[in-house]
Amino acid sequence: xxxxxxxxxxxxxxxxxxxxxxxxxxxxxxxxxxxxxxxxxxxxxxxxxxxxxxxxxxxxxxxxxxxxxxxxxxxxxxxxxxxxxxxxxxxxxxxxxxxxxxxxxxxxxxxxxxxxxxxxxxxxxxxxxxxxxxxxxxxxxxxxxxxxxxxxxxxxxxxxxxxxxxxxxxxxxxxxxxxxxxxxxxxxxxxxxxxxxxxxxxxxxxxxxxxxx
Amino acid sequence: xxxxxxxxxxxxxxxxxxxxxxxxxxxxxxxxxxxxxxxxxxxxxxxxxxxxxxxxxxxxxxxxxxxxxxxxxxxxxxxxxxxxxxxxxxxxxxxxxxxxxxxxxxxxxxxxxxxxxxxxxxxxxxxxxxxxxxxxxxxxxxxxxxxxxxxxxxxxxxxxxxxxxxxxxxxxxxxxxxxxxxxxxxxxxxxxxxxxxxxxxxxxxxxxxxxxx
Numbered sequence: 458x459x460x461x462x463x464x465x466x467x468x469x470x471x472x473x474x475x476x477x478x479x480x481x482x483x484x485x486x487x488x489x490x491x492x493x494x495x496x497x498x499x500x501x502x503x504x505x506x507x508x509x510x511x512x513x514x515x516x517x518x519x520x521x522x523x524x525x526x527x528x529x530x531x532x533x534x535x536x537x538x539x540x541x542x543x544x545x546x547x548x549x550x551x552x553x554x555x556x557x558x559x560x561x562x563x564x565x566x567x568x569x570x571x572x573x574x575x576x577x578x579x580x581x582x583x584x585x586x587x588x589x590x591x592x593x594x595x596x597x598x599x600x601x602x603x604x605x606x607x608x609x610x611x612x613x614x615x616x617x618x619x620x621x622x623x624x625x626x627x628x629x630x631x632x633x634x635x636x637x638x639x640x641x642x643x644x645x646x647x648x649x650x651x652x653x654x655x656x657x658x659x660x661x662x663x664x665x666x667x668x669x670x
Numbered sequence: 671x672x673x674x675x676x677x678x679x680x681x682x683x684x685x686x687x688x689x690x691x692x693x694x695x696x697x698x699x700x701x702x703x704x705x706x707x708x709x710x711x712x713x714x715x716x717x718x719x720x721x722x723x724x725x726x727x728x729x730x731x732x733x734x735x736x737x738x739x740x741x742x743x744x745x746x747x748x749x750x751x752x753x754x755x756x757x758x759x760x761x762x763x764x765x766x767x768x769x770x771x772x773x774x775x776x777x778x779x780x781x782x783x784x785x786x787x788x789x790x791x792x793x794x795x796x797x798x799x800x801x802x803x804x805x806x807x808x809x810x811x812x813x814x815x816x817x818x819x820x821x822x823x824x825x826x827x828x829x830x831x832x833x834x835x836x837x838x839x840x841x842x843x844x845x846x847x848x849x850x851x852x853x854x855x856x857x858x859x860x861x862x863x864x865x866x867x868x869x870x871x872x873x874x875x876x877x878x879x880x881x882x883x
Contacts, residue, residue, distance in 0.1 A: 469855065471682075630843075632878065634855050634859070634861055636856075636857045636859070642683040642849075645848055645850070646849070648846075648847055652845070653874075653876075656869070658868075658871070661866075663869045665845065667845070
């Protein structure tokens with residue numbers, strides 16, 4: 458069966474977003490420091506339509522992460538638009554611009570129903586109100602034999618981890634402290650049997666890949 | 671000048687001890703999981719007077735950690751004996767047995783004065799009541815050109831980190847969750863300019879060495 462593969466950047470003190478997240482600052486105060494390792498990479502810039510960039514030890518990790526993915530799941534906050542019902546008079550299309558970097562179906566967990574959004578470049582946002590298992594089943598069907606990526610944020614990730622539904626986790630450990638914000642792990646059993654399979658040091662980050670023993 | 675070198679094992683969720691620490695369970699509930707990587711090592715067993723053990727990627731890290739150290743600093747809890755004044759009728763000599771694995775002077779931070787304790791094998795416990803800077807000055811003198819090790823626990827470590835006195839930090843990151851307990855890092859500026867210099871994956875642990883850029 459296709460795997461659910463989760464990836465996220467986390468600080469040394471366990472935060473995946475800084476404090477005071479808002480529409481203007483979706484990563485919270487200092488949250489961009491979690492991602493500084495990725496922005497210079499050619500492997501990140503190309504799928505985002507940008508020229509140039511470096512190749513380093515993170516490159517094969519990124520390439521593996523992006524390969525064999527047929528669908529993505531994300532939480533409402535990661536899609537964008539803030540809490541509460543959608544503003545259907547002027548619907549917000551998320552943070553991702555007119556041509557999002559996914560190029561496959563993206564299932565957004567939400568409490569508020571909404572028609573699918575078809576974007577340029579093959580990305581289609583589908584809004585799922587029936588919960589995480591339903592979203593996973595839909596994503597698996599859409600992935601058509603490929604794997605499903607769980608993109609975050611922390612709240613969606615904690616739900617899937619708690620349910621034991623994550624087959625693989627790639628933690629990008631940024632050697633910085635945020636001091637406050639949103640934690641990924643909230644109890645001792647959150648790994649639910651995932652164990653460290655590989656650690657890959659790279660400039661500004663250590664990649665920690667967890668799999669089911 | 672001789673460096674202050676700090677080493678500690680930390681869980682993926684940022685704890686250096688589990689919850690409910692006590693005299694019977696000084697590492698707290700589950701705290702021994704932080705150290706499972708070290709016990710099988712020949713490089714750990716030998717200084718503790720034990721035969722056998724394995725050699726792996728952790729071995730050179732341990733050897734570097736133990737080399738060129740002329741004195742050690744530790745907190746009262748790590749020495750052992752619980753809070754409050756020393757029981758001078760039946761003085762507790764700490765967790766470390768009659769022949770502790772240090773073989774050099776060890777300066778114990780405490781609020782309660784006590785005569786030095788001379789142990790077998792060259793270890794001498796000196797109790798310092800005048801604070802962390804005084805302890806460091808004494809330890810540097812005793813180290814006689816070598817470096818000073820800061821052995822922990824978390825409270826002592828946080829004080830030295832906060833004061834910007836740590837020159838080098840070796841974090842042994844254990845890929846486990848404790849869920850609760852004592853955190854090493856309590857605010858965003860706790861690294862005080864220490865940056866990741868080297869990451870070394872090894873069985874059951876990832877060694878993260880921080881130095882002053």
